[in-house]
Amino acid sequence: MDSYLWTIIAALGAAAIALLVVEAVHRTVRRLGRRSILLSELSEHSHRPFQVATTVLAVQFGVRFSTEYGIGTAWRQTLLHFLVLTVIATTAWLVASLLVVSEDTALARFRIDVPDNRQARRIKTQIVMLRRVTIAVIVVLAIGVMLMTFPSVRGVGASVLASAGVIGVVAALAAQSVLGNVIAGLQLAFSDAVRLDDVVVVEGEWGRIEELTLSYVVVQIWDDRRLILPTSYFTTKPFQNWTRTQAAVLGTAEFEVDWSVPVQAMREELRRLVEGTELWDGRTCVLQVTDAVGGMVRLRALVSAADAPRLWDLRCQVREQLVGWLRDQRPTALPRLRAEVGHAEGTLPWQSVAPRGSVPGRPERPSADRRAGAHEPPDDARLFGGGDDGEARSHDFVGPDEPVDAPPR
Template sequence: MEDILITVGVTAAAAALALIFVAVTHVIIKKLAAHSRLASELAEHTHRPVQFAITLMAIQLAVRFTTADSAGAEWRRHLLHALVLLVMAATAWLIGAFLVAFEDLTLSRWRTDVPDNRRARQLHTQVVMLRRVTIAVIVVVTAGVMLMTFPDVRAIGGGLLASAGLLSVVAALAAQTLLSNFFAGLQLAFSDAVRLDDVVVIEGEWGKIEELTLSYVVVQIWDDRRLILPTSYFTSKPFQNWTRTQSAVLGTAEFDVDWSVPVQDMREELRTLLEGTQLWDGRVCVLQVTDAVGGVVRLRALVSAQDAPTLWDLRCLVREHLVAWVRDRQPSAMPRWRAEVGDSRGDLSWQWGEKRRPPRERPAAEPPDDARLFGGSDDGEERSHAFVGPEEPVHTH
């Protein structure tokens, strides 16, 4: 009984000293955290795992040195074995905490709440994937080492290794879908095909990548629904990525109007509207006649914004404003069906006779800048060069 009391007392003292040491160290690191980002991350992520690991090691040493390894001390071997397993688990937790702290330190230098965050989102995606892989590897290795401390498991280890080839084939066939998603997740993370917060159009839905794991991808739809897809979907089927190279995007607003619409006046109205709103990024403002069949003229307003959500609001604003402008300022340009009755030389304004037909104006040699998508401005010229194919070879005879 005296030996047991000594063991309990020494163990309690060792655990208390370990807790005091960890607490003092944590206070020192928190004071350094005011001047060091690394110290701040270490204080946040590693306090609990360090506390458990050092306390368990202190308890293990106290038990080992205050008890004798006698023939009847079976409880001592079981207790030390359990403490060794707990120390292994705490050490694995500590290693994982250190990795998470360094990963968060790396991510803190790359902000995603800035307009041009493509590189930051790519880095965040890769780091998140690496974090999941490393934590999974740490858990598997720790579990394997813990199992190898049991003599029975160590004895059958040779047989398991001998049949590992067959087992690996069976496991690969059974987990074919899981493995395909796993490797697809790694491919997405390092091929830069899709990143966190990328704006995508997939399965007819428009949204952004909210979560990217090794097995599935969560897409936040614009109306706050969630579309969950297997990772392998993005490597086997086509999808639209609106922010693949930059966050700025183009969008359209189309109108079917009457042939009498004053296109240039409408173009100037569009320019005035965009110059008066902060939603426009100042790059593209184009109004073009894209079709003229079926009794109506189709106009397409092409505008640009710094990101997809802003573009959505800008397109809605353009539609609302130009619809009101046609209704209030140019009511004759509203779409209609015509039925001509009587003499076309009558006095009504729509009855155009020879004597009432206005003189035909000569078309301008060049369209205005805001009537051209591929040209007319530096951005238009750059877009024109990007969509021009290779030059035809010159054949000499």
């Protein structure tokens, strides 16, 4: 009975001393944390695991002290073994919390709620992936150390190591898809091919990277659906990344209209409406005739925006306003199939009218400006040229400079 009482007193005394020490350290760190992000994170996230680990360690020392100076019984040995296992588990918890604190402190230096956050998102992706890998390694090591405290496990250690090669081959064959996803996740984290919050197009769906793990990637689609893909998808199949270098993108709105459409007037209307909206970033505004066969003229309005959501709204607004402009201001340019019956001197606006002063049957002579080719398309009629952005785009697609052959001597 005395041995039981002595052990309980020693354990409670050690636990009380440990709790007092932990509380004093916690108050000191919290007071200093007002001026330090690291200490503030320590007091918030590592206080509980530090308290539990220190208390269990103190209780173990108290029980071991009572065993050395008292009568060693079997139940004390069992209790000490249990306390050793608890110390290993709580120490692993404490180390994991310290790693989380260090990673959160590193993440606090990089903000992702700013417009230019590509570098911050890349670093956040890498840190999050490293956090999950390190925590998984800590858990595996803690379980291994706990198992090695059992004599029976240590006895079979040699045979386990001898067959480790065969077991490794069998496990690799059985879990090759899982291992492939894990390796693909590490590759994505450090290859900078895709990051958190990147805007991508996968499987015909447009969305952003919401979560990136070692085994799967969650894509938040524009209509709030979630598309879950294995990480190996992004290393084995092509996909579109709209924000790998910058968020600004180009978009088109196409129209099929009649041949009588006034292209220059429509171009000026496009310029007027994009300049009147905050969705346009001021880089690109181009209207071009991309096709003119089959009785229709196809026009393509190319506009730019700071990011993909603004571009979507801008494209819809361009379509809506240009359709309204054609309907109200140029109804003769609306797409239609027509058949003209009779002579070509009718007064209706969609009928061919001979120019004034022309003689029927005699072809019209081109003017001096038309003969000289004096008509030069405006800047907003060219995609590759006409401005700084167009010239830069043209230079990107020129290719390498060809070497100039030396003149023969």
